[in-house]
Amino acid sequence: MNLYEYQAKELFRKYSIPVPAGKHIESPSNLQWDKFPVVVKAQVLVGGRGKAGGIKFANDHKELLDKTKEILSMTIKGLKVNSVYLEEKLDISKEYYVSITLDRSKRRPIIMATTSGGVEIEDVPDEKIVKYWIDPVIGYSNFIGKDISFKLKLPDNEAKQFQAILAGMASLYNDYDAELVEINPLVVTKDGSIIAGDAKIVIDSDSLFRHKDIPENAAERTELEEIAYKRGYSLVELDGNIGVIANGAGLTMATLDGLTLKGGKPRNFLDLGGSDDVEKVVGAFEILKIAKPKGILINIFGGVTHCDTVAKGIIEAKKRVGIDVPIVVRLSGVNEDEGRKILSDNGIHSYGDMMDAINEIVKEVNKL
Amino acid sequence: MSIFVDENTRIVVQGITGHQGSFNTLQMIKFGSRIVAGVTPGKAGTEVHGVKVFNTLSDAMSEQPNATFISVPAPYVLDAAKEALYNGLDIIYILTEKVPYQDTMKIVNMAKKYGKTVVGPNGPGITSPFKSKLGIMPNQIFKKGNVGVISRSGTLTYEIVDQVTRAGFGESTVIGLGGDPVTGLNYIDVLEKFKNDDETEAVVLVGEIGGTAEEEAAEFIKDKFNKPVVSYITGRSAPKGKRMGHAGAIITRGKGTAESKISALESAGVKVAAYPYEVPTLLKEVLK
Numbered sequence: 001m002n003l004y005e006y007q008a009k010e011l012f013r014k015y016s017i018p019v020p021a022g023k024h025i026e027s028p029s030n031l032q033w034d035k036f037p038v039v040v041k042a043q044v045l046v047g048g049r050g051k052a053g054g055i056k057f058a059n060d061h062k063e064l065l066d067k068t069k070e071i072l073s074m075t076i077k078g079l080k081v082n083s084v085y086l087e088e089k090l091d092i093s094k095e096y097y098v099s100i101t102l103d104r105s106k107r108r109p110i111i112m113a114t115t116s117g118g119v120e121i122e123d124v125p126d127e128k129i130v131k132y133w134i135d136p137v138i139g140y141s142n143f144i145g146k147d148i149s150f151k152l153k154l155p156d157n158e159a160k161q162f163q164a165i166l167a168g169m170a171s172l173y174n175d176y177d178a179e180l181v182e183i184n185p186l187v188v189t190k191d192g193s194i195i196a197g198d199a200k201i202v203i204d205s206d207s208l209f210r211h212k213d214i215p216e217n218a219a220e221r222t223e224l225e226e227i228a229y230k231r232g233y234s235l236v237e238l239d240g241n242i243g244v245i246a247n248g249a250g251l252t253m254a255t256l257d258g259l260t261l262k263g264g265k266p267r268n269f270l271d272l273g274g275s276d277d278v279e280k281v282v283g284a285f286e287i288l289k290i291a292k293p294k295g296i297l298i299n300i301f302g303g304v305t306h307c308d309t310v311a312k313g314i315i316e317a318k319k320r321v322g323i324d325v326p327i328v329v330r331l332s333g334v335n336e337d338e339g340r341k342i343l344s345d346n347g348i349h350s351y352g353d354m355m356d357a358i359n360e361i362v363k364e365v366n367k368l
Numbered sequence: 369m370s371i372f373v374d375e376n377t378r379i380v381v382q383g384i385t386g387h388q389g390s391f392n393t394l395q396m397i398k399f400g401s402r403i404v405a406g407v408t409p410g411k412a413g414t415e416v417h418g419v420k421v422f423n424t425l426s427d428a429m430s431e432q433p434n435a436t437f438i439s440v441p442a443p444y445v446l447d448a449a450k451e452a453l454y455n456g457l458d459i460i461y462i463l464t465e466k467v468p469y470q471d472t473m474k475i476v477n478m479a480k481k482y483g484k485t486v487v488g489p490n491g492p493g494i495t496s497p498f499k500s501k502l503g504i505m506p507n508q509i510f511k512k513g514n515v516g517v518i519s520r521s522g523t524l525t526y527e528i529v530d531q532v533t534r535a536g537f538g539e540s541t542v543i544g545l546g547g548d549p550v551t552g553l554n555y556i557d558v559l560e561k562f563k564n565d566d567e568t569e570a571v572v573l574v575g576e577i578g579g580t581a582e583e584e585a586a587e588f589i590k591d592k593f594n595k596p597v598v599s600y601i602t603g604r605s606a607p608k609g610k611r612m613g614h615a616g617a618i619i620t621r622g623k624g625t626a627e628s629k630i631s632a633l634e635s636a637g638v639k640v641a642a643y644p645y646e647v648p649t650l651l652k653e654v655l656k
Contacts, residue, residue, distance in 0.1 A: 102469065104579040104616070107476050107550050122621060136473045137481060177468050206615060207468035209443060234613045248523025249547055249613025250576055253602040257626075258643055260605040269606075271613040274522075301527045303506045333526060334506055354527070355645055 001205045001217055002045045006085045008199035011176065015168035017183075018161075018195045022087040028068045036060060037089045040067045042074060042081045045219050052076045057089065079219065090195060095185035096152075097121060098166060100134075100173045102180075109134040109173065111166070113148050118185040140170035161194040162186075176214070177207030224268070228287050233270060235287065240265025242365055243293030243325075245284045247272040247305045255299045258355065264362040267293040274304040281313020285321045295326040295365040299354055300333070307331040307339030315346050326364040330357035370496035370541045371516075371561040371568075372459060372485065373435065377500040380405045380433035380457070382425065382448050383440040384416045388463060392439070392504050393417050399501040405431040425451045435459035435502055437493075445489065446471040453482055460552070461502050462489035469615070472550045479552065486552025490614070491544035492522040505529075505542065513538015515651065516562045518555055519574035520545050520581075520616070524602060528574055528644050535648030537655075540567040547614030549578070555585035559593055570596045570655050572647055573638070575629050577603030578617045582629035590636035596654035600641045601629045 003011070006024040013019060021035060024043070042054030049055060054076050058064040064086075074081045097117030103110040111132040116124050130151045134140055145163035154162055169181045180202040187197040203214060218226055228235035234249070238256070242264050246252035249271050256266045268291055270284055288296060300310050314329060329350040331339045336352065343350045351357040379396065383389040384406025393403055394417045403419050405428040412423040422428040425436075436452045438445060438461065445467045452460045453475075460479065462472075467489045479486045487494055493503015497510040504522075509530045515537050519525040525544050532539065543558050545551045555573060562568045575582040582601065589597055604626040606612050608619040619625055630640050639650045 102473075102549060104549050105554075105581065105584060107473055109473075136470070136477045174470070177470050179469070204468050204470065206442065206466040207470070210468075236607070236610045236612060238607065246523075248521060249617060250519070250521025250524030250574070250602055251527055253576060253606060253612050253617070254524055254527070254600075254644060256606070257602055257604045261642060266605065269612055301523050301530070303523060303526055304504065332530065333509070353645075355643060 001203050001208070002220060003201040003203065003214070003217070004043045004045065005041065005199055006043055006083070008201040009196070011172055011201060012168070012196055012199055015172045017165050017168040018193065019199065020088040020090055020195060022085055024083060024085055025068060026083045028065055028072060031065055031068060033064060033086055035088045038064060039087045039089050040064065040071055041085045041087060042071045042076060043083045043085055044076045044079045044081055045217065046077045046079055049076055054081065090187050090197065091190040092187050093190045094188040095197070096188065097124070097184045098169070098186050099180065099182035099184070100169055100178070101182070103133065106133055108136060111144070111148065113152055115152055121184065134170070139174070140167065142167065157192055158188065158194060165194060165196070176201070176211055177204040178202060179204050224287070224291055227290065228270070231283055231287065233284065233287060234273065236269040237291070238266050238268055240267050241294040242361055243267045243288040243291060243296040244299070245270050245272060245288065245296065246299040247301065251299065251301055255297065255354070255358070258358045259297070259362065262358055262362050264358070264365065267291050272305060276305050276309050278309055278313045278316060281310055282317045282320060285317035285323060289321055289323065293325060294368055295328070295361050296323065297357060297361040298327065298329045299357060300331050302331065302333030302335055302339070306335040307333060308335040308342060311339035311342035314348065315342065326361070328357050328361040328364065330354050370499055371558070371565050372487075372541065372543070373494050373496050373500040373502045375499045377435050377459070377502065378402050378404045378431070378433045379435050379437055379502055380407060380425065380428050380431070381419070381437045381439065382407045382452070383438065384408055384419065384421055385411050385414070386439055389439040390416050392437070393419060395504070395507060396501050399507045400498045401500045401502065404433050425455050429455055433457060436461065437502060438462045439464060442466045442468070446475060449475040449486070450478070453478055453484060457484065459485045459487065459502065461487040461493050463493070463504060465490040466615075467548070469548060469550045472548060476550060476552050487543070488546040488552060490548045491520070491546030491551065492525060494541065494543050495539075496541045497539055503544065505544070509533055510542070511538035514540055514567060514569040516540050516565070516568040516571045517542040517574065518545065518558045518571065519543070520547055520576050520614070521574060524644070525574060528572060528600060528647055531645055531648050532572065532651065535651070537648065537651060540565060547616055549616040554581050556588045559585065559588055562595065563593060568595065570598070570651060572651070573597055573599040573633070575599060575601045576614070576617050577606050577612065577619055577626050578614070578624040580624065583632040586632035586636040586638065589633075589638060597638045598641065598647060598650040598654060599633050599638050600644055600647055601626050601633070
């Protein structure tokens with residue numbers, strides 16, 4: 001889960017990582033600020049807000065009010081701007097970069113640092129980046145910060161500040177189960193202080209149960225995804241017209257791939273998960289009804305989820321949810337025969353093979 | 369031979385009285401696994417499907433288990449895995465999903481220092497038909513044979529194993545690595561074992577979007593692997609930046625696409641199926 005810049009900077013303060021003086025503003029009605037010039041930054045969870053006009057400068061109160069109103073009325077890459085962050089403008093001398101993130105291959109956190117900051121890290125040549133892997137059993141310790149500052153060839157006055165910042169980042173990364181803590185640019189001001197110009201923090205969504213102080217950001221989910229999320233379904237909205245219900249993330253993705261390769265356009269990813277519950281199936285149909293697909297494909301390989309349970313769920317959903325688009329069902333695996341019999345007793349034809357079902361729903365929807 | 373689990377595997381189930389623990393204990397017994405003990409604090413003296421329950425893993429060590437099946441809620445997985453390492457178990461399988469990845473990272477790195485194997489989290493486990501099953505794969509899809517299967521999925525693995533079995537092949541060992549960004553075993557760990565396994569003559573590598581594990585496996589296959597490999601990669605149609613169900617199935621900053629994985633595997637000489645049903649067809653080609 002991505003944090004907004006203002007939330008990330010709040011956490012930086014908590015870990016004594018220097019940040020510019022700043023204030024989070026949700027409405028232009030109560031604008032109190034006296035340090036000019038000031039930067040007004042749109043708070044949106046999407047990259048490239050600067051290029052989209054979401055960062056502006058103001059030299060006095062009147063300009064500040066105008067720019068704040070202007071940014072608060074913007075929509076950036078489809079996301080409505082709900083608040084801005086006012087921040088003191090820094091006297092920049094140099095821009096560095098530092099981050100801690102997960103290296104999936106090495107199964108360890110990696111620290112990346114460079115004195116060529118201020119641009120996307122992907123655009124910095126590899127030989128200019130210092131990389132350091134933390135052993136999670138040993139954890140972060142100051143020897144790492146010293147080693148990295150030597151490798152970056154930082155002057156003494158900068159090295160001390162840098163090490164304190166990195167130690168703070170490492171504690172934050174651990175304490176808050178972060179997936180990413182990134183400062184870009186890490187600004188060296190004309191008077192030689194090092195300050196976090198920007199702040200990016202991503203928290204592991206699976207760890208939120210132990211971080212009650214972090215509010216959940218619904219902004220990353222679409223309306224349909226939010227409804228599904230609240231009802232306990234793993235759903236991703238897509239732009240096609242064939243609704244999909246499958247079980248298991250891998251099989252659901254394979255269903256979308258199969259549909260796409262056969263010329264169909266999936267409306268969604270919906271994984272029933274490892275449940276064996278008629279109501280869970282009915283609930284999936286209720287969500288798909290909101291999505292208004294032109295047809296629905298159900299692809300189940302029974303394991304923990306039994307095929308007869310899914311069949312009962314489909315019958316229930318037809319009665320209670322009122323689905324008036326073609327439904328194509330594939331059931332295989334545990335209790336396949338029972339499940340397919342329940343369906344045929346109720347006049348629903350089903351398939352045992354995944355590709356037969358995919359071909360059928362594509363044919364049905366393309367007929368419409 | 370088979371890899372990781374066989375007739376000598378003695379399994380303890382941590383969390384045996386829970387729904388998943390109890391259901392899967394019965395399924396594992398039916399498959400032929402040796403379940404020697406169960407653990408649930410406060411339930412010592414009871415039995416689950418004839419398996420003795422103990423309060424702690426230390427107590428259950430009297431039954432000499434060498435592998436554990438962990439099915440406890442996500443917040444308690446780190447502690448349960450530490451208990452398993454402390455008691456010297458060789459294979460630690462974690463079924464639980466939504467384990468914070470920093471907990472997994474600690475478990476995996478600690479296990480490495482002790483020379484122990486972690487399987488999962490958030491995967492279906494390991495099955496060597498019909499010697500032992502440490503996990504939750506459905507019993508009826510297997511046939512004993514010479515095809516090794518490695519996958520990051522659960523249900524998709526069953527789909528492919530089922531197709532392989534229906535086509536007349538059988539499996540030596542089937543391994544689900546787990547759908548999280550950090551898992552105990554990765555493809556290369558398993559390929560190294562399959563390489564020296566007399567029973568395995570070909571390998572099916574099932575991959576998905578996210579991370580670069582398939583690309584690294586492709587490098588290994590190109591330089592160091594001696595048996596034919598066929599593959600199926602899912603997530604070709606997945607949008608960037610969205611988690612597709614599995615915590616690890618996400619394309620971030622342009623990395624981890626299906627295209628990148630398919631082309632890496634193909635350039636390592638691996639035949640990649642467009643659909644799951646093509647996997648047996650490709651196996652016939654490489655095993656003739």
